[in-house]
Amino acid sequence: MNWHEYVSKTGRLPEWPYEVNYGKENVIESDVLVVGGGVAGCRAAIEARKQGATVAVMDRGFSKHSGNGGAGVDHWHGAVTNPCSKVTPEMYSEAAMICSGGYTNGSARYIIGKEGWDTLLELEEWGMQIRDLDDEFKDTMFRDEETKLLFAYDVENKHCLRVYGHNVKPIVDAEMRRLGCDVYDRVCVTSLLTEGGKQGARVIGATGVNDRTGEFYIFKAKAVVVSTGITGRLWYFAPELINDATMYNLNQTAAGHTIAWNAGAEMVMMEQNSPRPLAGMGYAPYSTGNTDNTYQGVPAVDNEGKLIKYENSHGELIDEEHDIFAAADPDKFVIGHGINLSMVNGKEYSVTNMDRHIGEKIRKGEYKLPLYNDWTLLPPKHRRLVFGMMLSQEGKCRVPIYYNLTKWGFDPDQDMLQYPVDTPEGYAQGAAWVSSRSHNPPNWGGMGVGGILSDWRLQATIPGLFAAGGNTLFGSGCHGEAQTTGRYCGRQAAAFAKTHPAVEPDAEQIRKEKERCYAPVTREQQGDVGWKEMNYALARLMQDYCGFEVKTETTLEMGIRRLNDLRDTEGERTYASNPHELVRLLEVFSLIDLGKLIMESCRARKASSDLLGFKRLDYPEVDPPEWDCFVSMWQENGEVCSRKVSKRYYLEAPYADNLEENYRRYAELDSKEGK
């Protein structure tokens, strides 16, 4: 029942069901601390534990299902060393750099290429299905007969695999707990602890608050892996309206970005933000007709049944189904969707899409609205592969879409799923369920966006801090990438912990953090601003002062002042009725700092960039050579600093000039092999 029903029926208000002890200290010591127990964090914990480290994991939710990957996965990018693949880690890493114009993480993409398949094989050992074991898809172009692997996007080069991952999170969670990792659920991270309490010093732990009890957690560790998510709460906030349609849940506040920034780590690509669909102004993912990602290859028709063809990277319409899943001659291979490789520079790696001229053809009357996915046009096994296999495994799709649709009678063998009625040009993007980009305010670009600047160990610029996952680690990708970088970071953090003794945290740093965290529940005068009102105000400031079209030095600087003002004025009038609201409020304070980091990053890049989807009104020149680089941001004694960093820094001194040599030097291969 819901709260209203309970109150109506009983005439009573339910008391808070958990014992509350605001500020009560819990001290946990371990070799390695993992902040964020999503798929990346669980993999980091498992790997560090296997290397002999004691491991504590702090998770905002409940690690059995928490995180972006917590509700499932249907395909795995970067498994380029699988026995069927014709793509090498070198090709994969280079392709990622070309597609993004260099604005991605070249070392991480290489590590993903080297270890993505191994990371997936371990999941298979733990019980996740990664092959067509029952031969359901035998004799289709998507399957290899010998290995029974199933391919997505590119049936010739075979580097991206379809997987049965609806239960991926319970599987990694069980393995993490089986190995004896110490998991702290419902604890929201609030800060990183640094040696001597100094910004820029070695990271030696973290603090958190429990959203049920209000208790305070002090984690002491020799090495810390941060593997938190992105956020959909920054530029706009309307959970009651958008939660069913967003891929980011409310817990996802990019807390890892903020704590790393506040600890003094360097951050890159934080200025990349443009109108993006994924924060939920559209429809539940895959709940309407579309041709994107999981639904790649499903035919679209108009209201009279007329087929709308797919188009290849050269703008040619495709007649054969095979060619939807292959690189067009002379292209190299198809990278695929959802890993934030913008394709601005990399047409030869493009995915086939719906006819890009669909908008004008609708306007001319060539096609009549509404559009549908006509599943019946697919061969039966292909139809089953997309609807019965992919959709039922993809994140946030098994219960809300597959079970929901079939329960209400949807049958792909005889039904056509309607598209939303949208502006004609909006259909060209494929993912119709996200609604037209024109309807969306700026947001982050999905998986693989800006984050912690990393070295070949995926260590931040401050010692003891490692970045894993599709978000915290800059430019790294989506689900498979999160698991792979997580596993790699676990190995690195364990190695670091072996050679770096524990350091006692600074008592003053902890005292100040506690005071900040509990202010909303200890004010002499009761506050009158709740967490939602704060979040709405934050979103308004981001829309006004960090919009897509309008960014200037003056307005960005004003935006930063307004954010400080929000924190220091309304922020000091905030209240929380219980620990749940307190933690939501702490998340908003964290998001305010994140907003400042983003505005500072936008200020520091004094040029516009098509490659980054970044516009400055006062610096309209697009991608001039002097700004063809990362702009790295960090704080020193509270002052904001920035510097330019080469996009190929991972192949420049002190590193070797080739990928394999660096990997061999830094990947801790001895421990990887269990030596």
Added chain:
Amino acid sequence: MDRIYSMPSQTGACRVLKFDAEKCVGCNTCVNTCPTDVMIPNPEAGKEPIVLYAEECWFCGCCVEECPFDALELITPAKQRLSTVWKRKATGEEFRVGMKNPPAPNTTPPSGRAK
């Protein structure tokens, strides 16, 4: 007539979860599964949980998957129910999630071995 109380309006979707009172034993597995902690246990032991923060539900359905008694149904918001529409190719009939007089369920299970 029942008492009339002073209550705030609900924001967004009013019912995100429907519990089957015959099946639910109040084990609170769903409460403890939910990543965003939208439910609290019912003060009366053995009774179905209370959805306290419906507007924080992410509609991931993990609570439904974890329920040991199959007592839970995820109810997508009305705006979403009206957006998931399909047409039967042979007859031109229109259907949607949540409609009156729906067609027979499609009982085809998902592909793959794990249930």
